[in-house]
Amino acid sequence: MITKELNPTLEDSHERRIAEQTETFKQGFPPVVLLKSATLGDGIRQYNTSQREEKIAYYQSELKDGLDVLKFVPASGAATRMFKHLFEVKSEIEDVNNPNQKVDFQNDSKLKSFVSNLQQFAFYQSLKEFIPTLDQWDLSNITNKQLLQVLNIILTEQGLNYGALPKGVILFHHYNQQDCTPLEEHLYEAAQYAKDSDGHCHLHFTVSPEHQTLFEVLSKKVVHTYEERFKVKYHITFSTQKISTNTLAVNPDNTPFLESDGSILFRPGGHGALIENLNDLDASLIFIKNIDNVTMQHLADKTVEFKQVLAGTLLMERDIIHSWIEKIQSKEFDPQQLNDLEKYIEEKLCVQMDSSYKDKTLNQKQVILFNILNRPIRVCGMVKNEGEPGGGPYWAKNNHDIFSLQIIESSQINHEDPQQESLINEATHFNPVDLVCYTKDQHNQPFDLTKFVDPNTGFISNKSKNGKKLKALELPGLWNGAMANWSTIFVEVPLQTFSPVKEVTDLFRKEHQL
16 A cells, blocks of 8 residues: 655645545536537538538548558447346346246337347357247246346346447347447448558447446457458557546535545546547547447438448648748738637637637737637537437637537537527437547647646436435546537438447347348
8 A cells, every 4th residue: 555655745735636626526617607508510510412422532532642540439338228227127037936927018119129120130050049938938028037038148147248348249230141249340440431442440448447348349259240241450548537537526515435445436438538548549540439339231311321421521621720830930921810810719619709819919819819720629410309319519619718519419518598598409410429520739739638638527417326316426427528619510421321339129120130
C-alpha cells in the first residue's frame, strides 16, 4: 500500500480527486444551453445521388493515395440489459410452485414473441445441443418447467451463459453456411469500406477486462475465414477503459460510498472515458460505430455506401479547413478574406461567434478563427427521428460560450425551462452513433483529444450496489461532451444504417433475419 510519506504527490492527487468529485455531486452539472434544433438545411446536410457519388469517389481516391484508416468499436457493454426481461421472467417462474403450469402470454407480448420465434435465433442450434428434444416441443403451450430450462440454458453457466457475456461474442445472425457474432459483422463491414491501399483492415475494440480473452479467442478463430473471403489482412487490437478514468460513487447524502472492506468505491465513468483510448490510437481517419449496430450482410449496402459518404465529406472539408489555416497563418494574409472565412465558419462549420468577436482587432480575430479551425474533425450521421433512443443534434453553447453543433442527450437539458423543453419536440433527427473522425492536424501530427472535452457536460445517475442506493458520476459522453470542441458536421443518413440490438427480441427485425 502506498502511503502519503512514501508518495505524497500520488496521495494528494487522490484526495484532491475525491474532493473535486464530491463537490461536483453537491453542485451538479449545469444544463446545456440550446439555441435551436439542428434540422435539414440548418445544421444537417442532405445529399443527392451525384453529391454522394462525389464524396465516395473522393474517399476512395484518398485510400489509393495511402490514407490510413481504422474502425473503432466500443464493445465493453455486457448483454445483461439485452436479456433484462428474460431475467425477470426467470425470477417470476422460480417463485411459482407449479412447474407443469402452462405459461400465460396474455399480458406479456415480449415473452410471447420470444418463445414463438425461438427457432429464428441464430443461437437456436446451440440451444438444441443442450435440449436435443426442443424441436418436438409445442412452444404455443410451453410449461413453466420448459421455459425455465430454456432460460437457464440461454442466460446462465448451465448453458450458453449469454446473460454474463458481452454482446460482441453472442450469435446474432443466422446464414445458410454459418452463424455470426457482432464482432464478425464488424469484420465484414471493415472489409467493405475501411480497407487501405495495401489491403489491410485495422480494427480496435474497447472491451471490459474480464471479457478481453473472449474477444481475442473469437477473433483468432474467425479472422482467417474473413481474410480469405475478402482478400484482406486484419489487424485487430483491444483496449480496456483506463482505471484512472473511474469516478467516485457517493451515498444519497453525497458522502463517499464505502465498500464492505471500508474502501471508497470508484466506478467506470461511462463511454466518455474512451476518449483516452481513442487518443492512444495512431490513425488519421477513424470510423466509430457501436458493437450492436450491425445488420445482415445482404442488407449492408446502404451502410457501406453512407460510411464512405461520411468519410468523403470529412476529407473534402479537411482540405478546405487546412487551406484556410495556411492562409490565416501566412504573412500575406489578405484582410479582405476575413469575411469569406467568417462566412465559411458560420455556414459550413456552423459555429456562431459570441457578441464580443466583432470588437476584436484583426490579429485577435485571426487567433480566434485559427483556434476554431485547428481542431479534430467529426462527421456524424443523423437519421430521422422515429422514436428510437439516441442523442439529438442541436445548436448548443460550449464551454467557450460559442454556439456550435452538438449531440445532446435528454439528461443534459433543463426540462424545467419551457423554451428549452420545446426544442426537444422540434428535433427531427437523432444520432445513431455513426461517426467518422479525423484526429490529425495539417502537419499530420495527432491532436491531444483530451484537450477538446467540455468538462461541464457530464451527468449524475442513480445506481445501486448490494441493495444500497448510490449516485454515480458519468464523464462527458464520447460523442457528446468529449467531442464538444471538435469541428462538427451533421449529415443525414437513412434509417436502414441503424439497426441496434438493445433487447433480444430486436433480433426478430428484418435487419437481422434472412
